[in-house]
Amino acid sequence: MSALESLNFFKSDLLLGGLILVAVAVLLALPLLYALDRKGFARALTDPTRLGYAVLAFLGAVVVLAAFLGKLAGSANLPLYGRFVGAGYHLLLLANLFVYAPALLTAVLPKAGAVALAAYREGWRQPLFWLLMIFGILATWISVVLPYFTFGDDFKMMKQIGFDIIMFVSLLFGALAASTSIAEEIEGRTAITVMSKPINRRSFLIGKFLGILMACAAMSLVLQVNLNFALIVTPEFDPINLDRAFDPMPETAKEWTVPAVQRLLPNGPARLAGEGIGKWIGEAFVASFGILLGFGQVMILVAIATALATRLPFVVNLVVVLFVYFFGHLAPVIVRVTDKAGADRSTGEGLVRFLAKLFDTLLPSLEFFNMGPAIIRDTSLDLWAFVIYVVTVFLYSLLYTVIALIVGLLLFEDRDLA
Numbered sequence: 229m230s231a232l233e234s235l236n237f238f239k240s241d242l243l244l245g246g247l248i249l250v251a252v253a254v255l256l257a258l259p260l261l262y263a264l265d266r267k268g269f270a271r272a273l274t275d276p277t278r279l280g281y282a283v284l285a286f287l288g289a290v291v292v293l294a295a296f297l298g299k300l301a302g303s304a305n306l307p308l309y310g311r312f313v314g315a316g317y318h319l320l321l322l323a324n325l326f327v328y329a330p331a332l333l334t335a336v337l338p339k340a341g342a343v344a345l346a347a348y349r350e351g352w353r354q355p356l357f358w359l360l361m362i363f364g365i366l367a368t369w370i371s372v373v374l375p376y377f378t379f380g381d382d383f384k385m386m387k388q389i390g391f392d393i394i395m396f397v398s399l400l401f402g403a404l405a406a407s408t409s410i411a412e413e414i415e416g417r418t419a420i421t422v423m424s425k426p427i428n429r430r431s432f433l434i435g436k437f438l439g440i441l442m443a444c445a446a447m448s449l450v451l452q453v454n455l456n457f458a459l460i461v462t463p464e465f466d467p468i469n470l471d472r473a474f475d476p477m478p479e480t481a482k483e484w485t486v487p488a489v490q491r492l493l494p495n496g497p498a499r500l501a502g503e504g505i506g507k508w509i510g511e512a513f514v515a516s517f518g519i520l521l522g523f524g525q526v527m528i529l530v531a532i533a534t535a536l537a538t539r540l541p542f543v544v545n546l547v548v549v550l551f552v553y554f555f556g557h558l559a560p561v562i563v564r565v566t567d568k569a570g571a572d573r574s575t576g577e578g579l580v581r582f583l584a585k586l587f588d589t590l591l592p593s594l595e596f597f598n599m600g601p602a603i604i605r606d607t608s609l610d611l612w613a614f615v616i617y618v619v620t621v622f623l624y625s626l627l628y629t630v631i632a633l634i635v636g637l638l639l640f641e642d643r644d645l646a
Contacts, residue, residue: 482506
């Protein structure tokens with residue numbers, strides 16, 4: 229038997245599986261290559277030599293992947309390798325989103341989009357962006373090995389902490405960027421230069437907000453991929469309670485994502501790898517709910533920071549944002565506690581209750597954005613009911629964001645820029 233036959237990579241099912249997996253990667257990479265070098269991409273399409281090299285590289289990748297699948301036929305690690313393939317697809321999809329979302333915004337809102345694109349690029353270039361990104365990655369992996377003494381629920385606790393870390397670093401960057409960027413441009417008179425062009429105050433403020441918000445979204449989505457990897461590794465650090473190291477919602481999602489992916493692939497090793505790809509898609513789909521809830525908080529608080537930056541200096545702005553964050557979480561709790569006290573309240577308790585209700589009415593109810601109750605629970609939560617809840621809460625965050633921006637526009641309208 230020859231070496232090629234021992235690898236079994238020439239079998240039709242292996243070649244077909246390799247062809248499908250490589251073709252998906254190429255389809256995801258082509259828009260990104262076009263965006264990065266449009267002229268080079270156009271030249272490559274009209275140059276037979278370059279096209280030939282591209283086809284040979286594609287066929288070579290198919291053969292190599294088929295050989296790899298054949299060599300690992302029957303291996304229990306194929307689903308794990310499939311997760312890495314799914315992660316690669318995920319990263320390519322995110323890269324396309326990071327490139328085309330600002331371009332789409334610029335096409336829909338030319339003036340505000342131009343300001344947003346500049347703020348978005350500036351966010352990526354800031355050292356603070358990468359410092360907080362690295363901090364979020366390291367903090368997530370440190371949380372993997374920390375003991376939580378939860379009697380078997382360490383996995384759920386680590387998952388909740390992972391979502392909190394992503395929300396915290398995105399919020400910190402967004403609040404700092406909005407507080408400094410807008411205030412510095414106004415105080416430094418550079419805003420006059422920007423608005424001397426056909427860009428009004430409304431387009432300037434909304435563009436700044438959207439650009440900073442897109443940078444926060446990019447940070448959150450990259451950290452989500454890191455969290456997915458951490459959640460895969462976490463059960464290995466809890467071998468005693470391995471049977472409890474899972475969250476029911478991802479398992480529900482994987483019941484339909486895994487078969488859906490496997491149906492697209494031929495029988496054999498490729499289908500086993502497809503199991504891993506389907507698991508990654510299901511886990512990423514459910515994790516996106518936690519990211520969306522956290523991003524709702526970020527969006528509200530960045531909108532508040534943007535509105536206040538038109539009038540307040542950096543330090544005061546940041547203090548107000550932190551006040552809104554803490555009391556947005558605490559006010560509903562204080563209201564519930566004081567309501568339980570009943571009529572036997574002292575004057576001090578009555579004042580606390582009044583202030584708590586005032587803050588609960590005026591400030592955003594940030595407790596709605598907490599992913600913890602959906603994770604740390606003994607009974608399974610209906611996936612699609614939770615989807616409706618997440619969408620409803622995110623619409624609430626959009627409404628509060630619009631109100632904050634309207635207030636910011638009113639404050640900015642009368643601001644003297646000269």
